Amino acid sequence: MKKNIQTEFHTNKSYFYFGTLISLLSMLPQLVFSPNPTHSLFLAITLLLLITIPKFSKILFSVFIIFINLSNILIGHIALHWGYTLADIKPRIEVAFLSPIYESREYIARYIDYRDYGLVLFSLLVLFLLFKFLRHFTHSYKVFRIIGAGVFILILLSVTFYINPIREFEPFSVPCKVCTVIEDKNKIDQILKTREEYIAHIKIPKASKKNQLYDKIIIVMGESVNKSHMALYGYSSPTTPFLTSLQKSKKLYLFNAIAPTNQTRYSIPIELSEANVHYYENRYIHSASIMTHFKANDYETYWISNQGRAGKNDSTITSMASEANTTFFANLNYLDAKTDEVLIEYLNSLQHNSKKEMLLLHLMGSHSDYINRYNKEMALFKNPKNIVEEYDNSIHYSDTILSQIFEKFKKEKLLLIYLSDHGENINLENNGHGFIPPYKDEYTVPFVIYSNVKNPRLDEIYKDNKKGYFNLENFSSIVQYVSGISNHKNLSYSHDVMAVEPNTIVDFETLESFN
Structure with missing residues (x-):
């Protein structure tokens, strides 16, 4: 052998x-x-x-x-x-x-x-x-x-x-x-169908008008914004001249907050509905977005987006957009997208409405490729030397978009809110979001509120923010409370965030910074 x-x-x-x-x-x-x-x-x-x-x-x-x-x-x-x-x-x-x-x-x-x-x-x-x-x-x-x-x-x-x-x-x-x-994709189709049926039959009681102070409520949802690249939050380059100047008016409230996830398709549904990091699916199905809540309180609602539109039954975000009275999607995809000025053009095309209005504007913001996200004539760095300067230009451009939105509505009783769906990792070698394990930079987002009306509730939550950073999983509750259509503050100080998918939850405090 x-x-x-x-x-x-x-x-x-x-x-x-x-x-x-x-x-x-x-x-x-x-x-x-x-x-x-x-x-x-x-x-x-x-x-x-x-x-x-x-x-x-x-x-x-x-x-x-x-x-x-x-x-x-x-x-x-x-x-x-x-x-x-x-x-x-x-x-x-x-x-x-x-x-x-x-x-x-x-x-x-x-x-x-x-x-x-x-x-x-x-x-x-x-x-x-x-x-x-x-x-x-x-x-x-x-x-x-x-x-x-x-x-x-x-x-x-x-x-x-x-x-x-x-x-x-x-x-x-x-x-x-x-x-x-x-199998999960097929399950999502069923989730959206079930949610659609739930929304069709939901009845939301009207709130007392006593605390409803605003005629116009504007929520600007940024994209991939890392607040560490905003001068408003201490960044060395002057990337936010408008917001920084608005802060001097003493009417701009600067909050410390984190995004609940590092993926758009989960963060926006969580931020705009009653879903949260630990209970995503069931609460998303069985809750209306803020669009329906404001409609129930006699606001004309608009979903105005510069991001691609998926089919009604293909997107958790499109499902919520369909709850608005009016929806506008400026483009079909990221690659062919115009800059966010297209949203200003749409706003200018709307006739003045004396009714109360709530508008959500979803920016293309700082979605890669960053060099395609800003008007070159308005760039902070005219000839960007690297990807960081390109990213900073996109932050600066979003600031100019915010200034134009403000100019249009500043004479109204206005509540203007700016936040981002998630953050972004950015340095000279690498960039992006959705890493496993994630980095802190993917959750560090801006959260600012401007009010030209004295609002005790806004002062109250600003004081609450001194106790610890907010987890924007309860953003919907904050907006409803501050605007006066709800009496439930329901703040979240949770450190738990979702990493890419609902099954992966991590402690934000344990994460490393990208840089």
Whole structure:
């Protein structure tokens, strides 16, 4: 037996070494990206399994190698751009599946770079070696065939006895996670349908007019705004000249707050409805947005957006927008979007209305690519040298949009509110949001309120803010309380924030800063 094994090994030495090389190269990227010893051990065991397979089945070996190399491209991309500390790409798969096509196009244009091309070329090289292996290498294994199959089965049974690699460990869990995300997408369609039925039958009682002080309430929802890049919050560059000047009037209230999530599709539903970080789905389904609450109190409501419109049943945000009396979406996608001045043009086209109005303006703000988000003639940095200056230009441009909104409504009894759906990580090397684990910068957002009417409730919550920063998961309650259509203040000081998806909740205080 021993002599036969030695003979077979020497006779098929090239076949053995070439198969081992392909196995090692296939597992190398994931071994490099592996974030913890347990996952690395599983990958090492997988490598041993791969080495045994060609001894008894070239077809099975080919299937494994092709699957692993395709997984390398996906996992490698996420590890390089977003981090892989949890060895779990499901949140990123969810983002891809649940994003509209125009966002996917923008993502590809922005985040596919030379490293991704390198991964693809590396995988193609391994697959070329596999082709050469299948075509030019043969073996005469007999004893080794039995030993290889036996070792493969033994290792496989041993591993699955203690863990379920198909469900627990990547890359083998990736197909299951894709299937789960597809199921979740179908579930979202049902959620929106159920919510639509709930909104159609909800009855909201009118509040007393005693505390309703405003004729015009304007909520400006920024996009990807990191307050650390606003001069209003102490940034060194003069990115917010209008807001800074308005602060001198003593009518602008500057709050310390964090966003509840680092993803638009969850943050806006949470901020504008009764959903919160810990109870998202059920409370989102069974609560109206502030649009319905203001309508019930005789306000004419407008949803005015410079972001892409998804189908009524495709977007949690569009679902809430449909509650307004009037909706306006300025564009179909981010790539072809005009600057936010298009919203000013729309506002100017509206006839003066003596009725009470509540308008929500959803800016394109500082959504990447930042260089496309501002009017070049109005830029703070006329010839930006880097991405940080481009980002600062987008912040500065949003400030000019706010000044134009203010000019239009300043003679009214006005409540003007500015916040952002989430923050942004930004430095010379990298940028974006939706990292796993996330950074504090993805939640540090502006929250400012201007009132040209004396409002004791506004003074009250400003004093409350001195106790600790607000979590804007209760933003809807704050707006209703300050505007006088509700008597429930319902502030949140929670440190818990959502990271990419509802199942991942982290403590903001434990997060690192991006810089």
